[in-house]
Amino acid sequence: MRKVVYSCLVLSTLTLAGCTLPKMVKMSKDQQLTVTPNPLEVHKDTVAFEMAANLPVKMLKKGTVYTVNSFYKYGDKELALDPIPFKAEDYPNSKTEQPKVTKSFSFAYQPAMKTGTLEVEGVASKGEKSKASPRLPVATGVITTSKLVKPVYFAAYAGHGYNNQEELVPVVIPDFIFEQGRSVLRTSEIKSPKGKQLDAFIASKNATRTVTITGTHSPEGAERINSKLSPDRAAEIEKFYRKEMKKYDYKGKADSIQFILKPVIQDWAQFKVELEAYTGISSEEKAEYLNIINGGGTFEDQEKQMKGLKTYKKIFKDVYPKLRTAKTEILVVKEKKTDAEISVLAKQVTQNSVSADTLSFEELMYAATLTPSLDEKAAIYEAATKKGSNWNAHNNLGAVYIAQAIENPSNAAALADKAQAQLDLAVKLNEAPEVHANLASVSLLKGNAYAAYTHASQALSAGLTGDNAAGVNGVKGATEIVKAQYAAAVSSESNATDNADNLFNKGLAQVLNKDYQNALTSFNEAISKNSNLAIAHYGAAVASARLGQADGVVSHLTEAVKTDPSLKEAALSDLEFAKFSATESFRNALK
Incomplete structure (x- = not known):
């Protein structure tokens, strides 16, 4: 009897399952599946989306499970994604409320996935029994706009x-000494070593800009006498200087020399200097003079007080004469090689026809800036790397290799390796911001946007400035697009070099970053910089499409394919233009 009852229960259960599952599959036609975004989009080499699944009320039966399985089909391949299971026991109110789940999905993007379909199938199950619904498409293809980023490199x-400036x-010239109360330049002073030094200097006709002559006086004497002595002594040296220039036939050169006469009157500064250096009296006795000077009163009154000191005669004899002077300071133009001479010598250095010591390290580095030829720059910087351990020589040689890679894309890989070798040497000597800036470009040349971003950030945080900072901001902005850091990329590109690519x-x-109107402005600015940049027209067409501006889509695509016909095929399969692809004007633009 028990066997009969058990058999009946089993049969009843199977019959119930056999009826329940088809009903669930039938009811699943009313399920609501929403995919965001739709079409799918790739960012940072990843396709990420959310699927919201809402089941009809009363669809889940006791003891059943309904599973939403997702697949991305592309070409002859298929990628199975994580399922979304609805267990009846988890939704006790499913008879009156819709069971709802929102789940995030992601998968690694491959170029072949651009054209494909996201499909779902529902599977109703109870125990070992299951029933599947037909597959339904819920999203079509992948928008790949983020892949339009232009790699940017900077040397x-x-x-x-x-x-290189004057x-x-x-x-x-040592001080000329004058007699007390007089401003005449004595013959003994002219024939002294300092007089001969000045004569020899003037005779050599050095390129001179200014001659500054400071006339001074010793403290004794009335104010009217002292006020005249200082300027007269300065004027006496100017007179002698001009006389010598005439003797040595300066001609027009004399007119270019500016004489600056600086009379110093009733000033204790030089007296204090000489007093400090004087060893003929004690420090306590020196303090007596300083107390008088610091005590206030007129210059003449102070000098009268000094006369009452017991050491005054020694000071008058030994210190005062050193204050009756004319000091001469001449500013001459430093002799330098001309740019032409430096260029010629640098080339000879690279050819080993003259010694590398013919030019200083700085002159050799400067020589590289005087030629537009990257090959010549490379040869000069290579010679500079042999003049000691100088990080900037290795850095600049690496920079030249980067510049050559930019000009010769077909040989970029080999040039990137050469640049890397030099920059590795440079960074060991000095982790300068310029080195990290170049390492950013090398990393991007090698396809490593993440390493490029790290180096670019280091360069900027280390205080890189000027054109180099603007250049590396362009590199950083490109890497931030790859990293899907779009707001940061806008900021970097806003501070980048003002060129079409940036x-x-x-x-x-x-x-x-969904800022479509400003995007249009930027694309148009790029076009104004380089009217042959077809991808800028293409980008403007994408921005126009997102703004719903059909005329802008057509006009920009027309210009894009006119310059680069290969973009025609890209536009035809680009889901950015799905809403416009059926229009006659769109088809005409891509004929």
């Missing part, structure tokens, strides 16, 4: 350290 040169070097990447980042 960051470090400073050469050479001052430099003035001071030449100081403006294009700025527009692309703005599109991806």
